[in-house]
Amino acid sequence: MSLGTLRPSPLVEQATQRLREQIAEGHWPIGSKLPGETTLAKTLGVGRSTVREALRALAGAGLVQARQGAGVFVLAVEPVEDxxxxxxxxxxxxxxxxxxxxxxxxxxxxxxxxxxxxxxxxxxxxxxxxxxxxxxxxxxxxxxxxxxxxxxxxxxxxxxxxxxxxxxxxxxxxxxxxxxxxxxxxxxxxxxxxxxxxxxxxxxxxxxxxxxxxxxxxxxxxxxxxxx
CATH class of the missing domain: 1.20.120.530 (GntR ligand-binding domain-like)
Structure with missing residues (x-):
């Protein structure tokens, strides 16, 4: 699966949106583990720090959860509305x-x-x-x-x-x-x-x-x- 390299503009926002779209489209079903930061960074064409911030944003929206020593897992396909x-x-x-x-x-x-x-x-x-x-x-x-x-x-x-x-x-x-x-x-x-x-x-x-x-x-x- 190819996510597509991002343009050099607000990268965190773009990375967050691209990952959100992939989750919504079911590329990573609920309960599944996301690829590691290095893999995501390479696929998106950004640095690991950008991926880390994007994952943090997705976690804040209730879409993913980081589990110590295990990785980042999908919790939902739609953001939690505050x-x-x-x-x-x-x-x-x-x-x-x-x-x-x-x-x-x-x-x-x-x-x-x-x-x-x-x-x-x-x-x-x-x-x-x-x-x-x-x-x-x-x-x-x-x-x-x-x-x-x-x-x-x-x-x-x-x-x-x-x-x-x-x-x-x-x-x-x-x-x-x-x-x-x-x-x-x-x-x-x-x-x-x-x-x-x-x-x-x-x-x-x-x-x-x-x-x-x-x-x-x-x-x-x-x-x-x-x-x-």
Whole structure:
């Protein structure tokens, strides 16, 4: 099998792509061992250091795995898609379903665990959302997510905080597209203000059931429209 000598341009990228193509085409089936670095370097017309970097890139993509003293073996024919990438590719309805699971529980916990500092942060975020209502959709969504981030932070669960942090960038773009699609802010620039104010009050009052119900109903209303 001939891989073809590469052009002298970014060699690591070219070597990585050529090896990726060969793996995808089944030249080395899953579980099989790749040729050694010297053989690959000779076939590709590059140095061993270039091959080593290409193999490292393939390992990072989940395609191969180096086994001490045994060599490099094929693990998969398609790269593993990382979590942020998967979120960016997700449908907005899928994002909202997961959002409900994460944020409703976070709101309940926030009402039980909020501190004075959390209450102040929520009030500031609510005020920021109201101010942002005078701006464009992207500005408003940024302020809206900041408020929801403050709710999650008030739950004082680092796993929830990290999960929402991963989730927020994809959610931001999805919400901007959603506002444009449904035209929510055409007649109501500060769409959802009453619901968000009630949520902040419920957390401040230490009422987990009210906080969870308010957020659930607010998100569910939007999800119904999305599915319609």
């Amino acid at each position: 979590w942020p990438t998967r979120l960016r590719r997700a449908e907005i309805t899928d994002l909202y379903e997961v959002r409900m699971l994460v944020e409703v529980q976070a709101a309940r916990l926030a009402a039980q665990r909020r501190t004075d500092a959390d209450v102040a942060a929520l009030a500031a975020a609510l005020a920021g959302r109201r101010t942002a209502a005078a701006g464009d959709d992207a500005t408003f969504v940024t302020a809206d997510i900041a408020l929801h981030t403050a709710v999650v932070a008030a739950a004082h669960n680092p796993v929830l905080t990290d999960l929402f942090g991963e989730f927020a960038p994809a959610l931001h773009q999805g919400l901007v597209n959603l506002l444009d699609l449904l035209g929510y802010r055409t007649d109501e620039p500060n769409h959802g203000d009453a619901a968000h104010a009630a949520l902040v009050r419920a957390i401040e009052d230490g009422d987990p059931e009210a906080a969870g119900t308010l957020l659930h109903d607010h998100l569910a209303e939007t999800l119904v429209l999305l599915r319609g």
